[in-house]
Amino acid sequence: MMDAQTLVDRLGEIVGPQNVLSSQMDLMLYSYDASPEKGMPDVVVLPGSTEEVSKIMVLAHKEKVPILGRGSGTNLTGGTIPVQGGIVVHFSRMNRILDLDIPNRTVTVEPGIITLDLQTEVLKKGFVYQPDPASQKVSTIGGNIAENSGGPHCLKYGVTSNHIQGLELVLDDGTVVETGGKAWDEPGFDITGLFVGCEGTLAMVTKAILKLERAPEAVKTMLAVYETIEDGANTVSAIIAEGIIPATLEMMDNRVMRAVEETIHAGYPLDAAAVLIIELDGMPQGMEECALKIMDICKENNVREVKLAKDEAERATLWAGRKGAFGAVGQVRPSYQCCDGTVPRTKLPEVLNKVIRIGEKYNLPIGNVFHAGDGNLHPLIMFDERDPEEKARVQKAATEILKACADAGGTISGEHGVGLEKLRETSFIFCETDLAFERTLKQAFDPNNIINPGKMIPEAVC
Ligand SMILES: Cc1cc2nc3c(=O)[nH]c(=O)nc-3n(C[C@H](O)[C@H](O)[C@H](O)COP(=O)(O)OP(=O)(O)OC[C@H]3O[C@@H](n4cnc5c(N)ncnc54)[C@H](O)[C@@H]3O)c2cc1C
Numbered sequence: 470m471m472d473a474q475t476l477v478d479r480l481g482e483i484v485g486p487q488n489v490l491s492s493q494m495d496l497m498l499y500s501y502d503a504s505p506e507k508g509m510p511d512v513v514v515l516p517g518s519t520e521e522v523s524k525i526m527v528l529a530h531k532e533k534v535p536i537l538g539r540g541s542g543t544n545l546t547g548g549t550i551p552v553q554g555g556i557v558v559h560f561s562r563m564n565r566i567l568d569l570d571i572p573n574r575t576v577t578v579e580p581g582i583i584t585l586d587l588q589t590e591v592l593k594k595g596f597v598y599q600p601d602p603a604s605q606k607v608s609t610i611g612g613n614i615a616e617n618s619g620g621p622h623c624l625k626y627g628v629t630s631n632h633i634q635g636l637e638l639v640l641d642d643g644t645v646v647e648t649g650g651k652a653w654d655e656p657g658f659d660i661t662g663l664f665v666g667c668e669g670t671l672a673m674v675t676k677a678i679l680k681l682e683r684a685p686e687a688v689k690t691m692l693a694v695y696e697t698i699e700d701g702a703n704t705v706s707a708i709i710a711e712g713i714i715p716a717t718l719e720m721m722d723n724r725v726m727r728a729v730e731e732t733i734h735a736g737y738p739l740d741a742a743a744v745l746i747i748e749l750d751g752m753p754q755g756m757e758e759c760a761l762k763i764m765d766i767c768k769e770n771n772v773r774e775v776k777l778a779k780d781e782a783e784r785a786t787l788w789a790g791r792k793g794a795f796g797a798v799g800q801v802r803p804s805y806q807c808c809d810g811t812v813p814r815t816k817l818p819e820v821l822n823k824v825i826r827i828g829e830k831y832n833l834p835i836g837n838v839f840h841a842g843d844g845n846l847h848p849l850i851m852f853d854e855r856d857p858e859e860k861a862r863v864q865k866a867a868t869e870i871l872k873a874c875a876d877a878g879g880t881i882s883g884e885h886g887v888g889l890e891k892l893r894e895t896s897f898i899f900c901e902t903d904l905a906f907e908r909t910l911k912q913a914f915d916p917n918n919i920i921n922p923g924k925m926i927p928e929a930v931c
Pocket residue numbers: 502503537538539540541542543544545548549560580581601602603604607608609610611612613614615616617618619620621668669670672673674675795796884885921
């Protein structure tokens with residue numbers, strides 16, 4: 470590999486020296502993300518255009534230097550950890566809306582745009598870009614695409630892959646290709662689909678065409694309060710079984726509510742075992758009846774009370790608590806590991822009970838805040854990463870939780886990906902033939918294995 474200073478100089482020729490970071494302090498800032506993993510890059514580069522990204526890829530390809538894309542580093546699985554050093558391409562300068570096309574209901578953006586900034590802009594025209602990861606204030610569209618992110622509203626509207634119509638990609642050798650477009654139903658391979666959720670392991674995304682939908686005319690948000698987690702979880706299955714798909718069905722347990730109340734003061738009941746945030750959206754006609762039906766289902770499942778948000782301010786407060794919950798658990802312990810397993814909805818009570826038992830077994834506090842409607846659990850194991858013995862227990866507990874999800878007919882990731890963190894756990898859901906197929910695919914796009922190496926697919930056991 471080319472020496473570090475030459476790499477810095479060559480990148481400076483492409484993007485300008487002011488857009489290359491190489492001091493120890495700068496590199497350290499790019500050595501971590503929202504997961505507990507760590508690893509130092511050799512250099513960080515901030516391109517301003519597709520052309521520059523292409524030139525950077527040509528250099529990495531020629532010199533066989535590992536390279537990875539980075540949005541805001543909020544991924545929870547070590548996806549942006551440069552495990553083999555090399556170049557981090559930070560997309561923060563490529564953050565523009567390029568084309569807001571209301572008649573075709575699309576918006577074309579650069580990958581570094583912050584998800585909420587985009588959503589705020591399109592809402593001014595009466596439209597929404599639906600995928601709303603709880604990290605939307607910080608995460609980027611490039612990161613959302615790479616991780617195929619979900620969010621509270623994805624129960625009704627689907628995850629990121631359902632909202633991407635086309636991509637501009639820079640391949641390993643610098644070639645720029647476009648997939649999909651504003652027209653629907655292109656013939657041939659679904660190449661866009663292949664790149665959404667590939668965890669940044671196949672190419673760099675430099676543009677994306679996103680699907681827009683009309684903003685709902687009405688919204689109703691309820692908070693259902695439960696004495697047991699089982700009753701809340703059973704309500705979720707019962708609502709869906711009734712044929713109602715709310716916009717969101719989010720659950721939070723007592724431990725998480727306590728942490729939230731200490732910082733955000735969302736008004737959650739501290740003496741309850743769990744709450745469900747249930748939101749309906751759409752046309753106003755029929756919404757009242759639907760809300761009453763949901764309240765009946767809640768009562769049939771022993772709800773203590775159902776509160777209706779009276780106005781937009783109350784609704785915003787309920788959501789601020791939910792969306793700030795991950796950050797709030799920092800009150801309990803300085804670090805957390807989020808186990809994003811998914812189970813069939815009806816298995817939620819059983820698996821949640823297993824999670825409680827695993828927490829007891831390893832003597833670790835675990836809080837639950839999750840997309841209950843999708844069966845997508847987020848047990849947050851709270852710990853102190855400075856304590857290696859505790860960290861080792863966390864790893865064992867996380868593996869057992871993901872095994873419990875897989876054994877229940879679920880999977881090891883609903884939306885956060887595999888990254889570095891769940892490489893071993895891929896064996897719970899894939900056999901060696903499946904993994905060999907994935908490796909073949911990776912090799913077809915990245916024969917030198919330079920693009921985000923070491924992520925998503927475990928190395929073959931020889
Ligand atoms: C508090 C909190 C709440 C969260 N809530 C949710 C949630 O509700 N739903 C959910 O799905 N996730 C959630 N996440 C996880 C995380 O926010 C998402 O995975 C998000 O999509 C990551 O976006 P990012 O811009 O931070 O990407 P990064 O973390 O920077 O990168 C993620 C991956 O994308 C790749 N990448 C980034 N940009 C590009 C590009 N232009 N080209 C190629 N590859 C690229 C990186 O290499 C990496 O593999 C949450 C995280 C936190 C910390």
